[in-house]
Amino acid sequence: MSNPAAVTAGRGSITHVIFDMDGLLLDTEKFYTEVQEIILARFNKKFDWSLKAKMMGRKAIEAARIFVEESxxxxxxxxxxxxxxxxxxxQDLFPTSELMPGASRLIKHLHVKNIPICIATGTHTRHYDLKTQRHRELFSLMHHVVRGDDPEVKQGKPAPDGFLAAARRFKDDPVDSQKVLVFEDAPSGVLAAKNAGMNVVMVPDPRLDISHQDVADQIITSLVDFKPEEWGLPPFEDSN
Ligand SMILES: O=P(O)(O)OC[C@H](O)CO
Ligand SMILES: [Mg+2]
Structure with a gap:
């Protein structure tokens, strides 16, 4: 599903790509869900996807405040x-983090084609290091990484701080936001990308309410389904 008018605005003109990390490149959102279910069970409460939708993508303390207040x-x-x-x-779960389907193929493809790529994540440096420790080689293909504890990220997603800082750090500064494509899984992240004036492809967990799909320029069910040529990026040369 996609928003045809918005897709047209960015189609054909993408020069830079910014990836979210948790739930988009790495299958780490399930760890947060698991732990939060355990904590709420102690209070005889259930963790549900409406609360999950409000927390995901945000800086840790911002998500934590939502968690204790809303529950x-x-x-x-x-x-x-x-x-x-x-x-x-x-800390026990993060080192076991696995890549999401299609993440490795897309990162390597854009790298080989010399499309500048980076990460803008809400996660802080210590957790970033734990989550990526099995994937150092792949993540080293990023031009840079902006994390939630970066001094330039005053406010977490849905504020645009992280994406704007990420765009500023490409070496061919200044980058036109309208030529940036963001990949996101979280409602707050999609809003942050749009607040930064960027194009955004959402890869939502199917358990997220469909109402969260209204803002993104394109919705895909998996990174495997992404077609670079729809955005003016070099097409995959394999047949997958
Ligand atoms: O989705 P990210 O990469 O911005 O990370 C945000 C939190 O760490 C998890 O929701
Ligand atoms: Mg995410």
């Missing part, structure tokens, strides 16, 4: 204590 446990558990409680579980 009604803020009198018993502060956002800060929630982050401490989930940390040991996440």
């Amino acid at each position: 009604g446990i803020s009198d018993s558990l502060s956002a800060e204590d929630f982050l401490v409680e989930r940390e040991s579980m996440l």
Whole structure:
């Protein structure tokens, strides 16, 4: 599914690509879900996808505040204590992070074709290092990485800070936002990309409510389905 008018605005003119990381390149959103289900079960509550949709993509403390407030446990558990409680579980899970389908193929393809690529993620440096430790070679193909604890990222997604900082750091600065294509899985990330004036392809988890698909310029079910030539990027030369 796609928004034809918006797709046309960026089609044919993409020069730079910015990737989100969690849930888009790496299958790490499931770890946050698992840990948050465990914590809420302690309060006899269930973690659902409407709350998940509000948290995903955001900086840790911003997501934590949403979690304790929206689930009604803020009198018993502060956002800060929630982050401490989930940390040991996440530290065990993150090093096992696996790539999402199609991520490796797309990154390598754009790299070989000399399309400048980078990452803008809400995750902070320590977690980034844990999540990517099995994928260093692939992630080294990124021109740069902007993380949630970057000094230029004053506000997390849906604010545009991370994407604007990412665009500024390509060496052929200034980059025209309208020629940037962002890949995102999270509603907050899609909004952040649009707030930065960029084109955005959303690859949503199928459990996200369909209402979150209204903002993106294009929706695909997997990176495997992305067709670079629709955006003026070099086509894949294999037949997959
Ligand atoms: O989706 P990302 O890469 O911006 O990461 C954000 C959080 O770490 C997880 O939702
Ligand atoms: Mg994400």
